[in-house]
Amino acid sequence: MEKYVLGVDLGTSAVKVAAITKNGIIAAQQSSSYPLSHPQVGFSEQDPQDWVTGTTAAIHKLLTQDHIAPTAIAGLSFSGQMHGLVLLDHNNQVLRPAILWDDTRTSKQRQEVETKMGHKFIQITHNQPLEGFTLPKLLWVQENEPEIWQQATTFLLPKDYVRYCMTGKLATDYSDATGTVMLDIDTQSWSKEICDTFNIPLSICPPLLHSSELAGHITDAYAKTSGLQANMPVFAGAADNAASALGAGILQTNTVLSSIGTSGVVLKYESNAQTNYQEVLQFEDHAINDAYYSMGVTLAAGDSLNWFKKTFYPQTDFSQMIQDAEHSTLGAHGLLYTPYLIGERAPYADAKIRGSFIGVDSSHVRGDFVRAVLEGIIFSFEDLMQIYASHNNMFDTVISIGGGAKSPLWLQIQADIFNKKVVSLANEQTASLGAAMLATVGLGWYPDFISCTKNFVKVKTTYNPIPEHVSQYHELYAIYHQIYSQTKDLSSRLIDFRQKNK
The missing domain is CATH 3.30.420.40 (ATPase, nucleotide binding domain)
Incomplete structure (x- = not known):
């Protein structure tokens, strides 16, 4: 049996x-x-x-x-x-x-x-x-x-x-x-x-x-x-991010996890407990003994897309939304979106910041807005990736799981914005897989997680950055990165107004 x-x-x-x-x-x-x-x-x-x-x-x-x-x-x-x-x-x-x-x-x-x-x-x-x-x-x-x-x-x-x-x-x-x-x-x-x-x-x-x-x-x-x-x-068992990291094979310092669920997570394996990101990133124990991971969270990553679909595509499935985004273009014809629907955790610990579309004009159609949401979520991840770069904590591969791994368009957007190789996995149920790996090692089926990973974690598809796209996204990201500082006061005042007038 x-x-x-x-x-x-x-x-x-x-x-x-x-x-x-x-x-x-x-x-x-x-x-x-x-x-x-x-x-x-x-x-x-x-x-x-x-x-x-x-x-x-x-x-x-x-x-x-x-x-x-x-x-x-x-x-x-x-x-x-x-x-x-x-x-x-x-x-x-x-x-x-x-x-x-x-x-x-x-x-x-x-x-x-x-x-x-x-x-x-x-x-x-x-x-x-x-x-x-x-x-x-x-x-x-x-x-x-x-x-x-x-x-x-x-x-x-x-x-x-x-x-x-x-x-x-x-x-x-x-x-x-x-x-x-x-x-x-x-x-x-x-x-x-x-x-x-x-x-x-x-x-x-x-x-x-x-x-x-x-x-x-x-x-x-x-x-x-x-x-x-x-x-x-x-x-x-383990916290969901630790289990997902295990199920995605995040066991080495050269790989980073890009996970889009309700929230979004950028997660990196860390071998040294003294690594210091000035508390901008979370620092947690890994599911593996005597190992750690750093993590930044975008609170409303996949939730941004869910909100947009519920509000503007109520009778349409996600595949049609993504098709509309494909008919747009890189940069959504000059439209940017920030995914701060419920505040933000990293790199901005701000419960009052709220999302925005910047650059709206009468030429924009629904597909541009979808494309802007897809790109805005990944720009928020790039905010976190830049923290690693600023600490010379380099990596060469991004493993994408969750909603961001279900669309070739979104996977390519990640490769182009991150300017890194992005891979999707044959088995995307990384949280369940990580939980199961904990049981297999606990039972003694495998002596350690490295040997377990060889059987449990398989690469499905690899996406490489397109140099022309990388250059264009670099220019757009410089604009995106300014939106938080220029809207945080407005968001706070609007929250206060809402509280006073509810």
Whole structure:
């Protein structure tokens, strides 16, 4: 009987569960969606039980519809949306809806961290206390929901809550822990200094595990609910960006990941914990022991295209939108777009900046706007690529995954703007694949991730930069790069006006 591992990718809008063979072949995959709540402007929440229900439903469909025998599944692991806050009481019951990564309510708490700890905070965490991270969320609950805070005994990240419901064991992994900005990067332990400064009991922090470490076993209760075998090994898993990096083969310093999902990520493997990008980029533990990655996030990358389609192409599929963009031209006939729909994280940590189209005139048609959105998202990535260049941290290959890897046009735009070789992968389900790789190494199927990658990660297509395009995009990028500084005050004033007149 062929054996499988399950890679569980717990995303923001849906969970995907893939059954993957020892050779990295996805034998079957199922998904289940769940709702997202925005109770106020800037708020983003989910019910953690929806994650559990969705994951269980997807597993059940794998077993029943795809006929994957429970006895053939050797183990499972996770990729999970980062930064989300799940608060549990002394009975490990959820106290309130989870506050998600794209929630921006915590500007006041971010300022509090900066005021009280200043550069010392950055020395400990190697990161700024941005609004989306977990620590400011804890402080927001502490200040605004004291009755909830008094009951809080443990916090978890999203994937960790699902794993707890499967195994009955509380823990998080190091890659997700760094995303809380409560972990001391140098000592690889929860920071007592940070917790003491903000009156957070150290006991609220869950136990720490390496991503491929055994976290527990499927309980009898969850086995009955899901159909999985009781006592099956469950491994800790990783933050979604770390898992995707692993599934894309980002294991060397010469490669960079370009990932376009709801948000966009530029991610680079780092071997030295002392690498310093002046806190403009996030610095996180990798899913691989004793390795790291740097990362910059564009908050509304794929979300920009989703918004544009919903608003201006409601009855049209994405392929038709891209065809319209192909009828435009490089530079969209002088139209530029900035993807700051919900604020920005890097290189501009600014919750009030908003997006814009610059250069609109009566000659522009819908295809120009689509092309401008595609290019604007990649220009925002180039802002991040330039940070590596300024630190002489060079690379020669960009691995593109997500929405940006589904279109030859968009892949070529990336190669031309980055002026680097861009490759797409035969298997684009890198988060599920990375989660599965963690389980295979945890099970001992492979001795290390390098050997696992040789079977799991395959290049599909390579795109090389076109010199003429590179020159034109270089000129356009110089204009794009000025838009933030010239619109940030206008955006802030418009946000203030909206708040006063809502």
